[in-house]
């Protein structure tokens with residue numbers, strides 16, 4: 050059977066990234082409370098393709114993924130990237146693993162438990178000079194406007210905000226990266242907000258979070274500065290990007306702010 054992918058291409062045009070995307074796959078990630086958590090990821094795997102190759106070997110991406118049975122951590126991802134380099138004879142390999150992470154949240158007064166979902170993404174890259182890993186968590190929170198509260202006789206406009214925190218951690222002497230839990234980044238975002246979000250609130254809880262938000266008004270600028278302050282003080286973090294988008298309740302548009310920083 051002819052191997053078309055192995056034919057030569059004569060146009061002299063290398064391809065930066067080629068591979069598979071939107072591959073839905075069951076994964077297992079580390080969970081601070083329960084050791085591990087099962088989820089379903091949307092995965093993209095790719096490699097670079099030198100100009101003289103007609104095509105990459107797409108089936109091998111899935112073969113490599115299958116060998117790891119969905120075990121997705123900052124320790125297994127470099128191994129997957131190295132295997133992709135070898136199986137696909139590639140210089141550069143990339144992986145993006147996007148998945149929902151669920152946290153049991155206890156309501157502030159009744160302690161009623163409910164699950165809140167957080168969009169997360171592990172991204173990894175490996176090339177001839179080294180490797181890179183980043184973790185991103187998008188944390189929905191409440192923000193209540195300081196200006197609205199100050200100028201109004203009563204009430205203040207408030208809304209849901211999505212705080213996206215993407216971090217890179219310090220590389221240790223053994224070549225692995227310092228570890229940061231998803232839960233830690235969720236807490237950092239919630240510390241900067243007017244109030245956290247919950248899935249289950251009884252009336253005493255609703256009263257609590259309503260007054261909690263009113264007592265802690267924050268601009269979108271305060272949200273990102275609060276996160277930045279905490280991450281800058283964390284020696285494990287060597288780079289971060291924090292971006293908050295407020296789905297403004299008084300406008301038909303959003304407010305946003307972003308800080309990028311490296312140590």
Ligand SMILES: Nc1nc2c(ncn2[C@@H]2O[C@H](COP(=O)(O)OP(=O)(O)OP(=O)(O)O)[C@@H](O)[C@H]2O)c(=O)[nH]1
Pocket residue numbers: 052054103104105106107108109
């Ligand atoms: N490079 C490339 N492959 C494609 C494209 N469309 C489909 N394919 C894939 O080509 C794959 C088969 O090629 P290979 O992965 O090389 O399969 P193979 O040659 O049997 O396996 P190896 O011996 O490991 O190379 C199929 O799984 C298709 O998904 C495309 O546009 N480009």
